[in-house]
Structure formats: C-alpha cells, structure tokens
Amino acid sequence: MEIQPDQIIASARKFALGADLRKGQQARAKMNRAELEAMFRKGAVLPTARTIWCGGQEFLARYMFINHVYPPSIMPTEQLEPMHIPDLRLETRHEGRVLLLRTIGHPLSGPVIQNAVEDDRANVDVLALCNIHKSIPPNSLLPKGAVVAIKEPLYEAISDGKYQIRVDHPSDLVFLSGVEDYIPLPFRSTTTERSAADLNADGNAASAKKDLHAAVKLYSEAMQVCPDQDRSLRAKLRCNRAEINLLLGRFEPALSDAEAAISDCRLLVSDPMATPSTTSTIDSTSYFRGACTAYGLRDFAYARSLLQEAQRCRPGNKTVKRELERTEQRIQEEQTGGYDFDAMSNATSLECSRLDFADFIRLCEVRDAGGHGKGLFATTKLGVGSLVHCEKAFAAAFASEEGNETTVVYDLSTERGNGVATGPNVSIVNVLMEKLSHNPRQAARFQALHDADYEPKLPPSSIDGKTVIDSFRTTTIATTNRFGLPSVRSSEKHEYPSEHEAGHQHNEDSTLASSAVWIVASHINHACDGNVVRAFMGDMIIFRATREIQAGEEILTQYCGHQVDSVATQAHTKKGWGFECDCAICQADAGTSQAMRTKREALVAECKALLEEFSALDAALQYIPDSLFVAKAEKLREQLQTTYPAEAFTNRPRPTLNILGMWLCQAYVRRREWKKAIISGKLLLRDLGYVVRVLTTGVDMDYANCSLETAAVDAAVGASKGFFALGNAKHGQWFEDFARRMWMIEYGELRGYAERYGRWASVLILG
C-alpha cells in the first residue's frame, strides 16, 4: 500500500498533541529490564524502514520527529545536580540536572542510536542519540557497559507506546572514564592503569583494523598517562592520533597534534637520549601530517610550507614530492580559476562525489546588501559566461552514498523537514554536526551564515572537553543555506529538465535528494532573473555569468524555479526562505490583474495536459507532432502571451511561455519546418528576455535582461538547424556557437549537449 509522507506526518502530529497533554507526568507501563535486555540483545536489528511515496517515487525511509526545540547544555557535568530515572517527567527538559547512566544492552541504529540504560539504583530506560553521523559505528559510541552523563535531559513518549531519554545535541552526552569523583560507586572503574606504550600499541592495532574511533580513544588515553619527559613517545602519539583524526575529517585537532609534535621534535633535537634517526623520522612525519591536515582545512599555502619542511627532513621522498605538486596545483586554481573542468567532470562519479579542487572566490566579496541582509558582490567587471565563483562544499550529503534508505527528519514545531515536502533528503545535518563538533573554528564560519534570526545564538565553546553545537540552529542554518544538487553532475541526462520542463534544478526538486552547504556561495541572494547560474560537479559548485556584471554589482541566482505568477513566486520564497521576491520579473508582474492571473493559471494547466498527451505518444513512437498538435500549441502560446501586460514585459522574461516555446522549437525541427524553427527560436529567446536582432551582416544579442535556462539552448539549436537547412551557414553557425556557449554556462561543461540535441537529429532521420 502506498503511504504518503503527509499521512505519516499527520499521525505524528496527532501523537505529539496527545503527548503534550501528559507533559510533566511520570511515564506509565514502562518496559522492564528483561524486556529491554531482549530488545537490545546482541545482534538485534531494528524493523526495516517503511516504504513511502514521495515526489512520484518510491523510497525506503525512516522518520524522525522533533517535537521539542531547546538549546544544548552549557553547564559542566560536575555543576549539575544528579537525578535518577524515576525523577524524569514526560515532555520535559530537566534544566540544571544530570543523569549518570550505564548502558546495559547493545546499541541499535536507525534514524537515532538507541541503547538500554540503567542508573545506579537499577532503574532502566531507553537512551536515544540523535544527529549522529552514519560513519560512527554505534558500538563505538554506546557499547555495552559505557558510563555516560546526560546533561539536562529531555524525556519523551515515542509513538509506539515507549519512552526515551532523547539527546539532540551530541555535547549533552559526556562519556565518563569511571574515575570522576562524582560518579556513583557502582559505576566506578576498577581497571588498573596501563602504560602509554601499551595503549599506543593497542591504538596501532585498532588502527590496523580500521577501528578509527577506538584508535583515537586509545591514543588519547595514552597521552593522558604519557610522562612529560618522554618527548619521543609523546610526539609519536600525537602523530598517530593526528593520522586517525585526519582520516575522520577532524582536521583541527589533527593540526594541533601535528604542530605540537613539531614543537616536541624541536626539543628532541637537543635531547641526548633521542637518537638522530628517530628524531628525523618523527620530525618529517609531523611536518607531513601537519601538511595533510592544513590541506584538509584548505590552507594550501600553509600546507606547502609544511611540505617543504618535510622535504628538507627527507630529501627525495616521493610521497612528499607528489603532495607538493598537488598542493601547487590547488594554489594555482585558487589564484587563477584555471581549472581543468574536463578532469573535474571525469573525476566525478556516483562512487566519487567529493572532489579535490581548490576554491576560486577572488572575484567577489561579501558585503551588506541592504534589505536583503548580506550579499555577494563582484569586485571586477565580468563578461557573459565568465567563471564568477567556484567552491567546494563545506559539507555535503549525497543520496548515492547514503543508499536508498533515507531518514526524513521533520520538525513538528516549524512544520519543516529535511526535504519532506517534495522528496526525501539525506541528512546534511548529521554530516554538519560531525564536522562542527570536531572543528570549532570551521563551526564559527558556518554559524556566521544567515540563521533566519534563530535564538539563542551560542558561540562554539568547549565544555567537558566537547564542542557545544546547537543541532536545531545547525538545522535552521542548513535549511536556509543549502542547495539541492545532483548526485553526480548537472549535465547528467536525468538531471536536466526534460524537453517539456523549463526551469533550473532547484532546492525542492524531488530528483535532487542530495544537498550541500557552501560557505561563500551561501551569501548569494535570490532573483528570478539572476545574473549567474549554478552548475554542479560532485561537491563543487560553479557559478558563471549569464550577462555582463559590473564591478560592484550584486551576484544573484535563482533559488527556485518560476511559479505561474509573481504572487505564487513570492508566496513560495516566503515559505521557503522568509522573503518575498522583488526582482524585475516580479515587479513587472505586479500590475497583472487577478483575472489575467487566473486565466494564465488555467492556460498553463492546459499546456501541461497537452504536452503530457504528446509525451505519451512520443515515448512509444518517436512521434513527429502532427499539424493539429502544433496548431493547438501555437494557439495556447499566443493566449498565454496575452496574460503578460505588454508594456511591463517589454524585454522582460515571461517565464510560463518557456514550456511551450521549447516544445515548439523541437516540433518544427522534427517537422522540417525550417522557417518556423527560426521564428520560434527567436520568439523563445525573446520570451527569455534576450533581445535578438538578426541582420544580414550577423546577429546582435542583448543579454541585459535575460534569464538563462535550457530553453535558451533549445531556442538557439532550433534557429541554428533552421538557418543551416535553408542554406544560411553563417547564421546557422552563429546560433550553434551561441547554443553551445549557453549550455556550457548552464551546466559547466559541454557533456550532455550532443546527447540531448543528437536526439532531435535522430528523430529527423526516422521521420
């Protein structure tokens, strides 16, 4: 049976209303220890996810609902008053209190990680950790027998009649070593202290088994017991831990370890106990680790200087030489924007979406954009098609990496989900929480992004050895700033609009189940007629100018596709991003009467029906549209045009005309009606805001008010084929060059062009 997301959300909302009525009460009929032990026995698995239908597609999805929004605890554990499980009250956050618990089962992992827990009086319950990145093995997080503090816990009923202590902010859970003096006696650790060398050896063994989280923990424990005077072992431990943190993407702690190891090595040189060969090995390793982490933090200049030091320690080392060359290439890219886009495209695949390229962000700057908050502005004049900005994602979650089982997180208080309205979305928030929690300086950059006035704004701080990050604020920032992106690249066949669909890929396109956040690009504000378009290759976002941009001009992009009119567009931007678009197209449409809008809406529905009818025939037969179809389409197009007040829309895009315009261009090519192919191509370009003048001497094109979409390429291909067929090779070539150039701007590369327009040609041969 098909289940729609709306049904799931409605039943969760009903449940949450019921649960709120029990706020402050004690839980009744809870599971006992035996039941919990059975549920969390070794090897147990959660029931599989439910199949749901979303955006016309079938998905396996798990749902997680947020009913309470609250900030993370900023209190150190020892300053909180201990409580016990029976003190917990439903739907309540227990401020100023702490639960000291021990896990008694084996963790289960779904949208959250759960385990059974007990307090020191043998009361039991369920603990649930939210916002945990899937790369963290549940068993390394909540293994049986772990002693943890849950700061200012939230207790809630969950929809299947059970209860849970819910942790939304990872820093609200603190692992205890068992020696803290506030720990209840039954939870005290009885193990004897082990030497740093033994712990280091265990860390190495865990690392060899790719148990990275265990390895970091062991090296950290070794650091704690390593004698200060054993500088050689300290430096080794730091290098080892840096290597593992590097693999885990925890670059900031990795860099501080590498830098501390470098300082240790400086002291080792003058240490009579240390042998020169050991010192030299540790020395070059620490420089190399430092360089790799600086590279991971995208500080390529610093990475280069550390690699040069590593090279000094180990002249002729091939790995160092190779890394130095790679780093030089990144420095070149960030200075000149001279990317090898073919290499970028070729490097991108379903299996590899995270690319190794630098950012080119030198041509723009972030500054105040008046009523639009901050914005991105050109610092230099940029020509049509020029590369404006290219950036690697700060954090990305790819549907291809996540598999087809998706977690849909839905906030019942804000009625917002991570893509639930139009399609499941993999969890960018979990990716962000992992990155921010271990890279506080990076967290500060992310938290400076637009947060839709979220309160409270807690700066990243370290409490109980953990970086405090508010997962709800992170979700808000991610929702406001992320872009939906294709799993591979924009030019993939299935990622660009089919011939009957106009518009860009945008955030709410259900095919774009992946999403990512780019720090600098997040400052770009919206306009329906933006002056740049974005393309994606893996996790790189590429903006090119669709028209000439003056120095000092604001860079603007389309967040979402065109709606039927400005009222609908403004309602859409208001709902999604909290503002009403006031771009030139929306302003031009403001004078359109309500009667005209209603008429337009009805005509757009008619267009869609007509083109769907045609699609069904076309798919089966490679059908050449007959004259009746074409006449109907032409008439509809003319009627639609009358719904745009002529004066207000002179040289302005009339977005709803694109759908029919694209279809007509192709239809005339298929029917070999070459004059009409040229006329409809020119008309469509005009409807996109280009001013085209075809003179005997050449073609004159004014881009000033254009809105670049695939429709522009279709229009130019139609005109080009028409001119060539009628023997005007000069104009035919001009439009073909224009078509390729527009494709390149829109998709960042020519890949996909031949495939799309080759199909037009193959239909011709058949016809």
Ligand SMILES: C[S@@+](CC[C@H](N)C(=O)[O-])C[C@H]1O[C@@H](n2cnc3c(N)ncnc32)[C@H](O)[C@@H]1O
């Ligand atoms: C991705 S951020 C863009 C950068 C943002 N202006 C800032 O200050 O960081 C999206 C937010 O910018 C604002 N914004 C974007 N385009 C706008 C527009 N055309 N008019 C008014 N506000 C806009 C809205 O507040 C929106 O939620």
